[in-house]
Amino acid sequence: MLQTSNHTLIDPKTGNLAFKVMTFEHNIFESLQRFNYYTLVWVTGGTGRVQADLSEYEFTENTVLSFSLYQPFKILPETQLKGIVIHFHPDFFCIYKHHKEVACDGVLFNNMYGAPLVSLPETSRQTLQLLAEQMKEGIRIKGFAQYELLVSYLKIFLIMLSRLKSEQYPQQATDMTGDDEPFVLQNLKDCIEAHYKKKHAVSDYADMLAITPKALAKITKRHYKKTVTALISDRIIIEAKRELYLTNKTVKEIAYDLGYNDEYYFSRFFKKNVEVSPQVYRETVGSDRG
Structure with a gap:
């Protein structure tokens, strides 16, 4: 009951x-x-x-x-x-x-x-x-x-x-502890959140943080066990998923909003990370909205 x-x-x-x-x-x-x-x-x-x-x-x-x-x-x-x-x-x-x-x-x-x-x-x-x-x-x-x-x-x-x-x-x-590495990571997360729709290159974020791409990669790998590229991709995929099941925007519109001028390149990127195409994901999630 x-x-x-x-x-x-x-x-x-x-x-x-x-x-x-x-x-x-x-x-x-x-x-x-x-x-x-x-x-x-x-x-x-x-x-x-x-x-x-x-x-x-x-x-x-x-x-x-x-x-x-x-x-x-x-x-x-x-x-x-x-x-x-x-x-x-x-x-x-x-x-x-x-x-x-x-x-x-x-x-x-x-x-x-x-x-x-x-x-x-x-x-x-x-x-x-x-x-x-x-x-x-x-x-x-x-x-x-x-x-x-x-x-x-x-x-x-x-x-x-x-x-x-x-x-x-x-x-x-560790972001609360005040040491240099977590401070950089906190700033990295803030930068990704602010710019992931337009900036996809690791060098962009390294420049914002006044650190070399190699040093940033080392810090990120140590704390998150992920590359900077993976963190950026994660954020893009999260937003893409949300747009696919919460809006009626076309895949082309979503791709453009996320900084991809080529819809097909975006679809390949999405499928590589999610294992299904954007359209299949939308249809699958849509059937589970309840």
Whole structure:
């Protein structure tokens, strides 16, 4: 029997979801998802795999899956799942505005190169469970300073997850340490994000960062186990996939938007990375939108 319990706060100005805490005792998100808010899925029971952007990861019970705005993801259960889902809109809680307090940007969210997983040790579960219950109660009871109360609970929840993930994936957290190499990598990610539609050459990014292509390649290989070209390609492919299943643009239009004047060259590039043509990908994903 499917069972779901949810507590939802609606933004009175827009009528859209602001904050939501939901418990579930069935498999969810088996079709492709892409929300306009941040999502945390705490799997308290069950196992499976999660597909996020270009990668697939296995998870077990007491794992939190984190997804950014508009990030495509799908959860493929191997056993029956149960757990807690938290959604929050950036208008309700802006992770950029609160970055110094929470520091979850680039750790829990907006890191296309990292696994969207946090394992919860037993010592943390009780506190997080209590916070989730307090959030639900805070949504249910309307009253003075409701927003401030809910944001306080959410901040603590995110801080705990960010600390755990930084411990479990120290390589992803090195951008916070202040040494030279992670600083370069953070700038590289920012540069790719800003220019991937127009600049595809490694030399372009090396010039922006005032570093030689060889030195940049060495740093990137050490930290990400990938070449700079692969990082640029990953970002292009992510955007191409999003455009293919979220818009009705032609392949030619998408190719042009991503800096390719030759539609056929772009199609070959896409197929090399995804193993199917853009049109086949669109047809396959389109049949799975649900």
